[in-house]
Amino acid sequence: MYQTRRRVLILDRFASGLITVVGLSVILAVFGMMLFLFSSSWPLFKLETFKPAGHLNASSQTAGRLLIDETAPLAFLLPGKEEAICAVTARLIESPRSGRDSSAEAAALEKAKYEFAAAESTSAPAASWIFQRSHLTPQATQATQLAPRCVGQDGAHVLLRMGDSLQRVQFQIVRQFLSSEEQRMLDIKTRALLNERRWAVAGSDVLVKSSQQSPLAKLSLQSETVWSIPDFYKTYPQQTLSSVRFVPRPGKKDGLLILGSHRPSTQKSNTQNEATAELKILSLSENQITGEKTSSLRALQFKEPVHFDLDRLQPTWIENRYLVIASQNNHFFSVDSEDAQLSTTVLTLPQEFGPLNRFVPAFGGAAAFAEFAWKEPRASDSPNVKCASLDVGRATRAAQNAADRQAAIPVLWEDKCVSSDRLEMHPHKRVVYRWLKQSNASDQNKSLTPNSRENLNFANETLEARELTTGRIAATTLVPTNSFAMGVVDTQGQFFGWPDENKNLNLIEFIAPHVEVSIKSLFEKIRYESYENASYSWQSTSGSDEFQAKFSLIPLIWGTVKATLYSLLFAVPLAIFAAVYSSEILDRQTRNIVKPTLEMMASVPSVVLGFLAAIVIAPWVESHVVSVLLIGTSMPFLLYIFGVFLQTPSARHLTTRGLYASRRLLLWVIAGFAAMLWLLARAGMWIERTAFGGDLKAFLSGGPGTEGVLWGLLILPLVFISLWSVPVRRARNWYRIGVFVLGPIAAIGIGSVLSGHTTLRNDLLGQYAQRNTLVISIAMGFAIIPIIYSLAEDALTSVPNSLRAGSLACGASVWQTTAWVVLPTAASGLFSAVMVGLGRGIGETMIAVMATGNSAVMTINPFDGLRSMAANIAVELPEAAQASTHYRILFLSALTLFLFTFTLNSFAELLRARYRERNKAL
Amino acid sequence: MFPFLRKQADAQAASKGNQPAVLFKTAIRIRSRASHNATEGVPWIWVCAGALVTILLLIAALFGVIISQATSALWPHSVVRIQQDQQTVIGVAMRQEEGTDPQTNERQMRRLVYQANRDFGINEFTFIPSAKLAGAERPASLWFVERREWGPFIGRIQTADPATAIDIDEKTVSNLVNEAAMRAAELRKIEKGPLADLNASMEEIRLDKKKIERLLETGKISEDDAAAKHAELDKQLTESLKSHAFLTEKVQQLRSVDEAIKVTLLAPNGQSKTIPASQIMRAYQPNSINIIQRMGLFFGRLWSFVSEEPREANTEGGVFPALFGTVAMTILMTLFVLPVGVMTAVYMREIAKQGFLVSLVRIAVNNLAGVPSIVYGVFGVGFFCYSVGATIDQLFFQDKLPNPTFGTGGVLWASLTLALLTVPVVIVSTEEALTAVPRSLREASYGCGATRMQTLWNIVLPKAMPGVMTGLILAMARAVGEVAPLLMTGVVKLAPALPVDTHFPFIHLERSFMHLGFHIYDLGFQSRSTELSRPMVFASTSLLVAIVLFLNFIAIKIRSELRKRFEGRGAF
Structure with a gap:
């Protein structure tokens, strides 16, 4: 017996193991790819949730402000009686100051640094503190006898009252590194502290060491008065001023100053003093040369005296320029801060809204959320409030342009809802939070209409998050108190915290990275901010929070389908007819040259086709539009007429010699074809000169011309076909030739009649764009033709010859055999060929990028551009930030393309397989 | 039925080996002659022929346009001088088109004339009526100068001294240009050689310092060690700086020599400009050279096109980096795709049990070829760059962070993405080739006692090799x-360095690269002026198309060889 060597056996096993592993992993990779695309786009559809974020000892029961770092809750500021501050991170702030009054204000200075200012009270002097995330130390730096009182804050700026003057103070952290000499001077206790926890307090400064090796740094807070109004409190004596509120203009140093004043009560029913508000715009100008800063206080001008309720006043800045103020009588006032007079414009709401309950402007002021009471009294068990999202930004802009200084506020959506006790807005996203409390929740649930089914979720005390543009309720959760505190983490989610009776701080986090995306926003019409109507729209670039990114996939799908269908319109007839000719008529030798040539054409890179489409085809088509249309519509019929002529008895001898099966015919056809092309091109130019004044583009955009001729051009094929289908028995061939003369005349005639009803250029066609669908249909058709041709040719060739022979033996002509025997047999194969072509068209990228103009419009106009999904990905993905909403939507469209083409190809493959089976049986 | 027909058919079948087709063809002829009905449907046949002809004409037009434009882009055209409205237009006549005369508002044929001389206050492009071109002068003394900056120049070349400004003869010009080219070569030798080496080593020192800092901070080395290492690195750095200064001085010297040799360019509009002779890349008198010289110039320009680096925002110079990038990326892709594709095909055809599942997988793999390429790109950027690449950066290139090394597009990720894209092609054709290997061969091998892998390696794969090659x-x-x-996976408009160079580790897979196809996209679509970039983009297009068609042609040839070989041994 021979024995195989051990080494060989091991090698054998190893090799087959390796091959198996590699083979399986490639197969897995295929599905892994699908899975990866899916997992990248899946987070878009994850439901937004409120997630519990922990409990912390709060040492108080009152809600205050929640300060939040980019990653975690940092400090919880309580304006309570006993303690002012408590920290919620692991390290507790050393000794919370006590006895602060409620005017304490906090602001985030920059990343991981916070500033806290508090006014003087009976037990403690005024002070402000600074916090570092790594070393939470309150540091009194601004201890002054002047009793500063914080009246408003914005970032690092604080508006303080200092004696009689109103000052705007900017706080700033100064860091300096200690020299080794200075380090040696430190006392032992401080050094020990520094070694232990890497930070220590020295005087009014904080010493910090970020690591053992890093140099020792000293942090101290410096403040600088940006401007001051010296005798402010003399002008407005404290007796009449109940409060001073400041609404800073984002990014600027000035803002709106709201002065609340006591007005002696005149009405007997109202025993309390009524606070009225005086609205002034505080602006700051700086002399560029001297650097002198001057401030001015200008009052807003109202046409009629308006009474503002101080507590409910919600002013908001729009585009850092316009100020919008809502009053409770359903009136909104807008002011252009650059207007010298500061005269107000009235914005009105649609009539059907009742009195305004609540109003919260969204970030940037472009949109706002509002609640209205019902106009008519309602049954007690039905929702008694209407909530709506208002497009305030658009109304403001419209009001500035309007002559009568009045504008209606458009409503983005409205809904019946339950009255909320508190409304808050996410600072970066279009999300509104509402806290609702219902005394009779169980009764409420029964009577709700099915339309407001989501309202059923309302329990006793609910916090709900609503998306502003669509009104979708993103998530709801139970929150027992309406005095919760809010804070933002990054731009992603938001924290809410409230203390309970056990002095625990409960924290929940609202996680909504892609809240603006839902099935509705992707596939349905949405009324976007500052848009007239609901629309499908794709506008992805978002420069700022104020710009609303619009992610509707419909325009992209439309563009993809439009490009594919138009190019199939061009490619399918050409490819199928060519396949029929080369498989049924052409002799083998020629076919062996023609087929590889066409298949080679499939490998011409699409970037080359795209480039040629943009640089060569587009300008040529632009200057010969009518010729192109004429060639497209009448070339096949002209050829047909030639054939008819050859069918006439006098020319029959040409065809019966088998001429059309030979190479000679192809040469003749090429020559004749070129001549016909030239003729049609000239004719097209002639038509353009006579009917459209030499420029169809000008005609399409409203210039002079004859509408009927354009109609005639478009319906020419239909006219030919219908005229030919008239059953004429005698002199049939001559009739058909006659039709070619008759056809255009009839087409123009019908076209003129039609043009009385529909104006093509306004309804069907429109403006001419240089890079348009017509151009892309030619270029993309060029890419699709070889694919359809090759598969169709294979399908036709594989029809068994016995069938042909049988048909021919029965006396059928070659064409009769082809049309009635071969084509029906190969139909499923041809169909699958077209489907594969369709798949290629859908995924074609470079041609679409270069030759379509990439405008996301939804028209069927062949002279208009489009934006296809694939091109959109190619253009936008390199610039989309990783893991952003935009990025994920692009992944989603890639997944859609993948699934669609994969399914299409699988279906085509299935058809082909069945077709092969059947042919085997034949 | 027809004995004579049968005889004829048999005879033909013996000669051609194509029995049924001949029978059928003959049958057509017989039937056509016999029946008047045969003409039925002739119009449709015309329409079918028309469709095929349309496609053929389109192909002809495509290649005609590309080849003619590319040739014209590299061809040294003669320069014409035309008088138009008291203005002298001197330039190269380019394409003809129909346009509207701005004065008379009439449509007429006009020619685009390229006047060059961008920096002499002359419009680069101007239109003149075609009729005027017939009587155009072709002054023999005009020079066409290709410059390093500011694009070509058309005009006269004179000596730099303004007092004795005279035209320089042809021989002197060519001497000047050749000498300048030699100096430039010397300069490049220093800049690309020792100077680049020095820069690379200095960058390495910087990274090493950063690494020591990091180790120190994490406490992995003591302070003394760190100080010692720092000192050593500092010493290296000072040495490098010293030799850097020396080399820079040498370069400066060469430059100053270069600057000293000057010529004056005198434009047709009377403006002149004195430039160093080294600015001139190539100069010739287009109207006084004969056809042989013209051909020589044409091939010279062709060579510079494929061998030089691009200039002037890619609109001039060559495409060498793009060509190199394309080839490097393709070769890298081949390294991935060949073993993986062949192994998968072998697994599916030879190892896996043939059944429903395998045929399902086969269909899936087949269909992957039809998945849009952009989808692969999206996968590539998401998976390779942002997932795998970012992990590699975290593990091995911490010092360079936050600048990504592998965490962004690069030649490795691009070729992996393309490997994924093309692996179905290899799998399908390898499978086909494996199927075509006769069973008897395998059985014979097994019969001789060979193991499966021995059979595969020695018998099956060699037989299937042409099919594999075709697929590849x-x-x-x-x-x-x-x-x-x-x-999205790493191609750039202008790469600072090739992915292969003389610095360790010699092959830099993380580098972004240039690509011919992207070059075309960028120039044709995003360039400042389409008119200016037109010649370059057409030349690049024809190069790309030539490469693609050449590869396809080889594949078709191999395939037909393969078919012949297997057809011949049908009885195996």
Whole structure:
């Protein structure tokens, strides 16, 4: 017996193991790819949730402000009686100051640094503190006898009252590194502290060491008065001023100053003093040369005296320029801060809204959320409030342009809802939070209409998050108190915290990275901010929070389908007819040259086709539009007429010699074809000169011309076909030739009649764009033709010859055999060929990028551009930030393309397989 | 039925080996003659022929346009002088088009004339009526100068001294240009050689310092060690700086020599400009050279086109980096795709049990070829760059962070993406080839006692090799022309360095690269002026198309050889 060597056996096993592993992993990779695309786009559809974020000892029961770092809750500021501050991170702030009054204000200075200012009270002097995330130390730096009182804050700026003057103070952290000499001077206790926890307090400064090796740094807070109004409190004596509120203009140093004043009560029913508000715009100008800063206080001008309720006043800045103020009588006032007079414009709401309950402007002021009471009294068990999202930004802009200084506020959506006790807005996203409390929740649930089914979720005390543009309720959760505190983490989610009776701080986090995306926003019409109507729209670039990114996939799908269908319109007839000719008529030798040539054409890179489409085809088509249309519509019929002529008895001898099966015919056809092309091109130019004044583009955009001729051009094929289908028995061939003369005349005639009803250029066609669908249909058709041709040719060739022979033996002509025997047999194969072509068209990228103009419009106009999904990905993905909403939507469209083409190809493959089976049986 | 027919058919079948087709063809002829009905449907046949002809004409037009434009872009055209409205237009006549005369508002044929001389206050492009071109002068004394900056110049070359400004003769010019080219070569030798080496080593020192800092901070080395290492690195750095200064001085010297040799260019509008002779890349008198010289110039320009680096925002110079990038990326892709594709095909055909599941997988793999390439690009950027690459950066290139090394597009990720894209092509054609290997061969091998792998390696694979090669070449052809997935996986407009150079580790897979297809996209679509970039983009297009078609042609040849070989041994 021979024995195989051990080494060989091991090698054998190893090799087959390796091959198996590699083979399986490639197969897995295929599905892994699908899975990866899916997992990248899946987070878009994850439901937004409120997630519990922990409990912390709060040492108080009152809600205050929640300060939040980019990653975690940092400090919880309580304006309570006993303690002012408590920290919620692991390290507790050393000794919370006590006895602060409620005017304490906090602001985030920059990343991981916070500033806290508090006014003087009976037990403690005024002070402000600074916090570092790594070393939470309150540091009194601004201890002054002047009793500063914080009246408003914005970032690092604080508006303080200092004696009689109103000052705007900017706080700033100064860091300096200690020299080794200075380090040696430190006392032992401080050094020990520094070694232990890497930070220590020295005087009014904080010493910090970020690591053992890093140099020792000293942090101290410096403040600088940006401007001051010296005798402010003399002008407005404290007796009449109940409060001073400041609404800073984002990014600027000035803002709106709201002065609340006591007005002696005149009405007997109202025993309390009524606070009225005086609205002034505080602006700051700086002399560029001297650097002198001057401030001015200008009052807003109202046409009629308006009474503002101080507590409910919600002013908001729009585009850092316009100020919008809502009053409770359903009136909104807008002011252009650059207007010298500061005269107000009235914005009105649609009539059907009742009195305004609540109003919260969204970030940037472009949109706002509002609640209205019902106009008519309602049954007690039905929702008694209407909530709506208002497009305030658009109304403001419209009001500035309007002559009568009045504008209606458009409503983005409205809904019946339950009255909320508190409304808050996410600072970066279009999300509104509402806290609702219902005394009779169980009764409420029964009577709700099915339309407001989501309202059923309302329990006793609910916090709900609503998306502003669509009104979708993103998530709801139970929150027992309406005095919760809010804070933002990054731009992603938001924290809410409230203390309970056990002095625990409960924290929940609202996680909504892609809240603006839902099935509705992707596939349905949405009324976007500052848009007239609901629309499908794709506008992805978002420069700022104020710009609303619009992610509707419909325009992209439309563009993809439009490009594919138009190019199939061009490619399918050409490819199928060519396949029929080369498989049924052409002799083998020629076919062996023609087929590889066409298949080679499939490998011409699409970037080359795209480039040629943009640089060569587009300008040529632009200057010969009518010729192109004429060639497209009448070339096949002209050829047909030639054939008819050859069918006439006098020319029959040409065809019966088998001429059309030979190479000679192809040469003749090429020559004749070129001549016909030239003729049609000239004719097209002639038509353009006579009917459209030499420029169809000008005609399409409203210039002079004859509408009927354009109609005639478009319906020419239909006219030919219908005229030919008239059953004429005698002199049939001559009739058909006659039709070619008759056809255009009839087409123009019908076209003129039609043009009385529909104006093509306004309804069907429109403006001419240089890079348009017509151009892309030619270029993309060029890419699709070889694919359809090759598969169709294979399908036709594989029809068994016995069938042909049988048909021919029965006396059928070659064409009769082809049309009635071969084509029906190969139909499923041809169909699958077209489907594969369709798949290629859908995924074609470079041609679409270069030759379509990439405008996301939804028209069927062949002279208009489009934006296809694939091109959109190619253009936008390199610039989309990783893991952003935009990025994920692009992944989603890639997944859609993948699934669609994969399914299409699988279906085509299935058809082909069945077709092969059947042919085997034949 | 027809004995004579049968005899004839048999005779033909013996000669051609194509029995049924001949029978059928003959039958057509017989039937056509016999029946008047045969003409039925002739119009449709005309329409079918028309469709085929349309496609053929389109192909002809496509290649005609590309080849003619590319040739014209490299061809040294003669320069014409035309008087138009008291203005002298001197330039190269380019394409003809129909346009509207701005004065008379009449449509007329006009020619685009390229006047060059961008920096002499002359419009680069101007239109003149075609009729005027017939009587155009061709002054023999005009020079066409290709410069390093500011694009070509058309005019006269004079000595630099303004007092004795006279035209320089042809021989002197060519001497000047040749000498300048030699100096430039010397300069490049220093800049690309020792100077580049020094820069690379200095960058390495910087990274090493950063690494020591990091180790120190994490406490992995003591302070003394760190100080010692720092000192050593500092010493190296000072040495490097010293030799850097020396080399820079040498370069400066060469430059000053270069600057000293000057010529004056005198434009047709009377303006002149004195430039160093080294600014001139190539100069010739287009109207006084004969056809042989013209051909020589044409091939010279062709060579510079494929061998030089691009200038002037890619609108001039050559495409060498793009060509190199394309080839490097394709070769890298081949290294991935060949073993993986062949092994998968072998697994599916030879190892896995043939059944429903395998045929399902086969269909899936088949269909992957039809998945849009952009989808692969999206996968590539998401998976390779942002997932795998970012992890590699975290593990091995911490010192360079936050600048990504592998965490962004690069030649490795691009070629992996394209490998994924083309692997179905290789799998399908390898499978086909494996199927075509007769069973008897395998059985004979097994009969001789060979193991499965021995059979596979020695008998089956060699037989299937042409099929594998066909698949591979088709995959390469597809990869060369594919641009969409590259847009996001690492292709750039202008790469600072090639992915292969003389610095360790010699092959830099993380580098972004240039690609011919992207070059075309960028120039044709995003360039400042389409008119200016037109010649370059057409030349690049023809180069790309030539590569793709050449690869395809080889594949088709191999395939037909393969078919012949297996057809011949049907009885195996």
